Amino acid sequence: MNAAPLHVLYGGTFDPVHCGHLAVARAARDALGAEVALMPAADPPHRPPPGASAEHRARMLELALAGEPGLRVDRRELQRTGRSYSVDTLLALRAELGADAPVALLVGADSFRGLPTWHRWRELLGLAHFVVAERPGSPLDRGLDEPLASAIAGRLAETPAALRAAPAGRIWRLQQPLRPESASELRRRIAAGEPWRDWVPAMVAEYIERHGLYRPTAGAAPPAPV
Numbered sequence: 001m002n003a004a005p006l007h008v009l010y011g012g013t014f015d016p017v018h019c020g021h022l023a024v025a026r027a028a029r030d031a032l033g034a035e036v037a038l039m040p041a042a043d044p045p046h047r048p049p050p051g052a053s054a055e056h057r058a059r060m061l062e063l064a065l066a067g068e069p070g071l072r073v074d075r076r077e078l079q080r081t082g083r084s085y086s087v088d089t090l091l092a093l094r095a096e097l098g099a100d101a102p103v104a105l106l107v108g109a110d111s112f113r114g115l116p117t118w119h120r121w122r123e124l125l126g127l128a129h130f131v132v133a134e135r136p137g138s139p140l141d142r143g144l145d146e147p148l149a150s151a152i153a154g155r156l157a158e159t160p161a162a163l164r165a166a167p168a169g170r171i172w173r174l175q176q177p178l179r180p181e182s183a184s185e186l187r188r189r190i191a192a193g194e195p196w197r198d199w200v201p202a203m204v205a206e207y208i209e210r211h212g213l214y215r216p217t218a219g220a221a222p223p224a225p226v
Contacts (some may be wrong), residue, residue, distance in 0.1 A: 004013045006034040006164050007097065008131065009074065009084065010022050010106040012059050013183070014040050015050040016208060017064045018199045020181035022071075024133045027176035028106050029070040032131070032160045036106065037074035038065065041084040051187050052213050063203040087117040088129040102164050104129040106174070116148055125151065126156065129163045140173055190214040 010025055023039070029036045038061055042054045050057060061073045076092065077084040086105065093103060107127045112132045115121050124130075132140055143151070157163060157170040181199045189196040191214055197205040208214065 004101050004164070006032060006036050006104060007093070007105045008032060008036045008106055009089070009093075009128075010036050011039040011041060011077070011084075011089070013050050014215070015052055015056065015062050015183050016186065016200060016204060018181040018183060018186055018204075019035070019201070020179035020199075021178050022064060022068075022175060023036070024106070024108070024174075025071050026068075027133070028131055031102075031174060032104075034104075035070050036074065039074040039077055039089070039093055042078045042080065046097050048056075056081070056211065056213060058076070060204045063207055064201045080136065083119075085118045087118075087123050089173045091183055092126060100130065100167050102167055103127070104110050104131050104163055104172075106131045106133065107216055108201075109135045112140070113148065115145065115151075118183050121153065125155070125169050128168050129157075129166075129172065131172050131174050133174045133176055136176060140171065176226065187214045191216055 004127060008028060009027070010021075012021070014021060017038075026035045028034075033144060040054060040057045040061055040204075055078075058073060058075055058078060065071045065073060076155065077089060080088070083124060090105075094101075097103065105124070109132055112130060115124070119122065134140060140152075140156070152171050155171045157172040162174060163172055164172050186196055186199050188194075188200075190208065200208070
């Protein structure tokens with residue numbers, strides 16, 4: 001068995017990071033016994049431009065993870081120019097770690113079901129495992145559309161240990177409680193002046209208020225961090 005540590009990347013826009021994101025990251029950390037690197041995207045190719053700048057989103061992540069053992073921010077996608085494609089990130093990581101290091105991408109079930117829309121998606125299974133945060137009542141071993149169903153056939157792992165035994169190519173289902181938070185609803189609540197602070201860590205709430213993020217008056221270009 002490969003004795004190297006498992007490298008887990010949890011990518012996303014984190015616009016803004018909220019308690020649901022943190023619950024998934026903690027669940028993966030505890031279940032896998034591995035550090036989880038939360039990786040904000042600079043230029044997400046699958047959705048409209050973020051409501052806050054990449055630097056604001058990274059700063060909020062750093063505030064949210066302060067004092068959280070086993071969770072950290074990875075800024076690698078902010079240091080690249082152009083679009084933030086997962087395949088490019090994994091190729092760069094492979095160049096650093098080598099071909100044999102176990103690497104996993106942590107994604108939500110909805111993102112995983114949309115995998116065939118990702119850039120060069122078939123290459124991803126040769127570069128990393130997938131840890132999929134499942135929604136209760138929606139298991140990944142049934143109901144997947146083609147071509148994803150065929151692509152992952154025979155790849156489901158029964159235990160986290162299987163992810164350490166190979167560098168890539170396995171799918172492991174992370175069971176975690178369903179959370180109510182979503183970034184889009186959070187942004188809507190902030191813009192509408194509705195209650196929202198309980199959905200984010202206190203330091204993140206203070207940051208959002210201090211910089212006027214997601215408010216109608218903030219406009220398309222939020223103020224620069226200070």
